[in-house]
Amino acid sequence: MEDQVEEIELKPVTVRRTFTLRNNVARQVAVNFMPSRQIPYGTLRLRRSNSDSEALLAGGADSERQADIIVREMEQLQRLMEDNPVSEELRREALRDLPQGLTMKRTVRAKLSASVSLRSKHRPISFYKRLKYRISFAMKKGRDRISELIFSIEPWHEAIRHVEGQFGSAVGSYFHFLRWLFAINLLLAMLLVCFVVVPQVLHDQENNNKTGSMGFLDFVSGKGGFEDSVLFYGHYHWGDVSALGPLTYNMPFAYFFTMFSLYFFFFAILCYRTAYSYRRNFIEIAGGLSNVFATKVFCGWDFGIVSQHAASLNASSIYNEFKELLSEQNKKHVTMSLCRRVCQYMVNVAVTLCVLALVAALQYGLWQLLALDTQLQHWEIFVSLIITFVIALCPLLFNLIVRVEYYKARTALYVTLARTGLLDISTLTLLLVYWSQSGTPCWESAVGRETYRLVLLDSLVSLFLLPLVEFARGFIFKMSSSSSSTGPEFNLSYNSLTLVYNQGVVWVGAAWCPLLPAALALKFLLLFYVKRECALRACQPARKVWRAAQTQTVLYMLVTLSLFVTLFAIGSLFLRGSSEWCGPFMKYSAVWGVVSEGVLRLPDRPVLHALLAFLTRPGVIAFLFLSLCVATYLMRARARAQRSMVGILRRMLVLQAKDKDFLLAAIDKVSNGEWLYNPREEDQSADSHTLKYLQEVRKPSNAAYHFDVTRLNHSEPRPHRAETRPHRPHSHHVATRRTSEDGDTDSSFSWQGSATCLNNTNDDKLE
């Protein structure tokens, strides 16, 4: 069978198709009684297939009986029928996944509950179990209530729906992302204000700290009167705050632990969200065959579209993509020579190196700019402005650069995103390193000021300049009123990158400018409305369908990555040292001292100190790192093995389908009264079995046939029908029979049997 496998696969497409059609002709009603034809769909879920097969076979049974059938199927699963919260949850899930109408589901649910309560054995359960059930039940209820609360304060729901209806789900996903970031920043801001800012404000009021003069440029640069304000790190008290009577509030502890827990909490949330998104959009679809046509037909239409304009655009985009796919299919596939492929690869590598060099040069230039010692009044504002413009223009530059290279469209997008992410992260890291090395008296406040300026100036660009440009473009398009050219589209990648950049700045700056998340939350609020107006008034829906889901995963990954790098950088800075002239950690040599001296009181506990010193030795850390690497490699190896297993199983599936075809055709013959016979050696060609049988059988069986026992060849060891062996030792038998009786049926394949002949020939021939 193995050599036949290859031959089947190498067949050109057209022959396979005719083979299918001819098979269709041979189908008979008898075939439809096969089990797989009865169950119209065979999914892996036992519950669904059983219940629905029964219900469907019942055909026109009324809903009561159908519900009864379904309930009976579900009762067979023991785990579902117990009387505890876990079973209840399983029942609920089973109900939800039942592909029946809602009315049916309600009936089923009622019957099921009745059945469960009938069955529940009233055995006294132990106190421990009862407690466990009650706790899990309460947790489930609590979770439901929390998710309901979150849903009830869902802002901008109608607005996003409106935009989605006009532009499609891709643009909708951008606004979703914006809203999610806004929620995160709002939460971060609220927690910081509660735990860090408010005590400091109370302390200030107690001590009546004066605030300096505040000019407008001071507002922008964060210097002057703003320098020593609640805005920045340097202002925070280094001791206890006792504003409300006898209660004291240790500021350094509060500051450190708030920052620490918030960073790690949000890192956990981001990791979870990224992993979930990655699993849904990448892993679950991995290993899929390239079904371009099928996916285009079945997933091409965006069901969320509401406006007529967007609908006609969607239709025309599907039309264009069909034409593209058809032309690509009809084009002869030219395999590129090895030389050309190497050439393209070299070009890609060269351009990537150029881009890396460009980024490095930009960082070097930035460093020099920062180190430039000018006496200009507001030099920092100027530097921040330069940084903002560079970061605003670079994605466009990268977009142009990537067109020179030889990438597929999706890969080009990912490459651009990666490069822009690299630029952003390296810029922020450079700023952090510069200010911490610069030796200015209160470098933490300087970093805070820098990030504050970046957020402020970027809002200038994205809230004012960019919308102006987009409105101008939209206006020009409307004035020119040429229907052929397409209008300006909503630039999804650019806008998403802006969001990621802003969030990255906040991750770096939140430790040293506690009010920065609040500022960003406010900025995102304004940005939502500005972008919505931009999109609705100045942009046209996109012509090409954009794969929003996978791009979303990449964006989440970028945000998580920026937070990870920030954690790393800030962690190392905290371990190193802190300023001695300002900030809540003045009294500690390193910020880590808050934990080591303050909480754990290590100087007083030498044993603990020795233990921790041992655990943080390079050897131990290296060992942990190495074991992590090994674990990752093992998991990757397992994933690869499973992927190749999927490939093997898929090939087996195709082979089983071919087997099934063969057997179905054989059943056909059997039900017609003809019998299969061993194929002759000379007749074996490269065609499959079924094709051969189709070709040989000439007529349906309605004539009286003569049973000829010799054709059975009981004496010879007969090989399995599915295998083909080169030798057919009985071929000479058949040769002698060839010239006999019926001229129209090919005697080598059809039995000729009737009852009378059976009795005659049996006695003398059977030896």
Next chain:
Amino acid sequence: MGNKIVTFTEQQLEDYQDCTFFTRKEILRVFKRFREVNPDLVPKRMTENQAHTIAVPVEEIEKLPELKENPFKRRICQVFSHDGSGNLTFEDFLDMMSVFSEAAPRDIKAWYAFRIYDLDDDMYIGREDLLEATRLLTKGELHPQERDEIVASVLDEADVDGDGRLSFMDFEHVVVRAPDFLSTFHIRV
């Protein structure tokens, strides 16, 4: 508090929450959309069996903004209606929105997508179904022979068991692995 009209009983809301992928607030939102279709026909109180007896005719359901521009709107209504005619009761409508919501898992969506694309309702997506689907998707722009080529390619790619039409297994195999399926087969209510 006294004059508030109770739309659903507590038992009903719990039932709906258990059987669909919606929370309480979303169920009420869906009811509001349903009532907007025909405020005269749909009463404000659905505490008795109005939820599964009062059916809004299919022509009015198709005027809903979510369905108006959809080429498969008639078939969607037929699939989700209790009697196959397209007239939807509130429970049918809730079911429809639940399947199209974001929380519905992939295989539920795949099953209903299969039934929607199976235009002649024979539990297989055959050639005629695919031809009609392509015609509806492109609003009749393609030439007949282009459509034939597309349908042939689709059958070629997706039809694993080689019978010339797509069973649910074939369809699910294709669609569950498509990266866009979840985001396109989604109506926000």
